[in-house]
Every structure is written in C-alpha cells, then in structure tokens.
Amino acid sequence: MPSPRLAVRAVILHDNRLLLVNAYPGKQSDLWCAPGGGVERGASLPENLVREVHEETGLTVSVGAPCLVNEFHDPDRGFHQVEVFFRCWITQGTLSADWPDPEGVVHSRHLFSREEVANIRLRPGSLPDIAWSDGLGYDPLERIWS
Template sequence: MSSKAVRLAARAVIVHKDRLLLVNAWANERSNLLCAPGGGVELGASLTDNLAREVEEETGLTVKVGAPCLVNEFHDPGIGFHQVEVFFRCSIEGSPVIPRSWQDPERIVDRHVWATEAEASKLHIKPDSLISIAFSQTQEISYDPLERIVM
C-alpha cells in the first residue's frame, strides 16, 4: 500500500456553440491524449477558485464555474499515483477566443481543441465518459471508476 496522498484536481467542462474545449494532457507532445482544462488544487482555495485559475492559466479564458457533473479517478500503480478529479460545468465570460500566442505558465498545455461531439468521438480523450457528460442534457453527477493512467 502506497503512503502517498491522493491528489485532488478540478476540471472544466466547457461547451461553447456545441463544441467541447479540450487541451493536451502531456507536455512536449509526449502523447495525443486530450482532456478537459484544469489541474491540481492548491491548499486554502476552493475547488471552484482553483478551477477558474487553472482555466485562465491554461487557456486565457475567464469562466463562470457551475455545478459539478463528474467525479473521475485514475492512477498509476507503478509509481503509487492516484488522482481524484471533480469536473464542473463552466461557461465562458467574455471572448471564447484563445490567442495563438497564449502560453501556459507551467508550459504543459500548448494545444487547444474545440470539438463537436462527432469530432470528439474520434479523438484520444480521457476520462472515457467525458464526451457523453459534456454533451448530455442531464444535470446529474456521474462517477467514472478508477482507471489506469494512459498516454
């Protein structure tokens, strides 16, 4: 049993004009895996404040954070990593344009994709349920069970 703490993250489900915003999951083109913008939470700030900050850092967008819609877990048993992510429905405040020159201060996110549901279904996206959650009309919260990290 690993003694490492579980990492908590917040992610944004942003659908604008029937397109879901996705970002690259790994830096330096290590993988074509895409995910929702967001990241690890900092102590002393709420999940929603952390999420708004992460989205701004990764995309330059300002969002209004809404209700949670998904809880996802993933892990890498080889290194004892386990992350729990809480996904929130978000709406854009202001312009939806991400400048080509935008740079993530952490230099991880360097690719932004606005995908329709049909386009997203052809992409390598995690978690598995993200597409169905993003384009669903239900307001229920879902749970995506523990899965291994993939590249």
C-alpha cells in the first residue's frame, strides 16, 4: 500500500471573497476546491504552495500559518491524501479567466462571496468556516467523492 500523498492548499480571502478553483480536466465535475496541489520533495510546504498557486491561478502569494488539515481516501484504489491548508495573501497578479494551467487540470478560477459559497459544491465542506474565521480545523479521514 503506497504512503499517503501530501498536498498543500491556499485559503485566500481577497475583498472578503474566497478564491476557489475547479480542478477537473474537461469540466468533468462542478466541485470546487482551494488552489494547491501535491508536494515535491526538496521544497518546503510554503514553497510548494507558492508554486502551485501560481501554476493554477497566475497569482503570487505570501504564505501564512496553517489553518486546516484535511484528509480523504479512496480505499478501493488505495489512495489516501493529506492536505495542509495555509492562510495566504495575494502579493502580485490579477485573476484571469484565461490563465493557462501548465498541467491542464484547472480550467476555472473564481472569487466567491460567503453567500455564493453556500450554493456550490466544494471540498472540504469545512473550508468556508475556516476561511471566514481565525480558527484552526481538522477534517478526519473521509471517503473521496467527485
């Protein structure tokens, strides 16, 4: 059984709106998540996060403290991922609908108000509560869904 995959994600509030991305190639799903991705060896978690956010959004961010740990798995495929979410702030760039994700995974990015977030599918479900508070959260292991 492979080790759990480690990923980092950015909790970015800009003008009181939460930045989310849709990371399903070919628009296969309406599920939104925080920008970020897998950790590469030899770089710190914040360095990985700065790289991932730029790849997916074209934005440069500064990385603050961790605010959420989330984990999910697909026991049928032997997949298990642990995600560490960090509070981040945009330091450079402007969000653009036509930013080309070099991995070809993220096809949409959007700043959602708290009211809008209540009407979309997003993962993890605790993300809005964490984003609009100063708290620290943990989502226990759950089965992945798309």
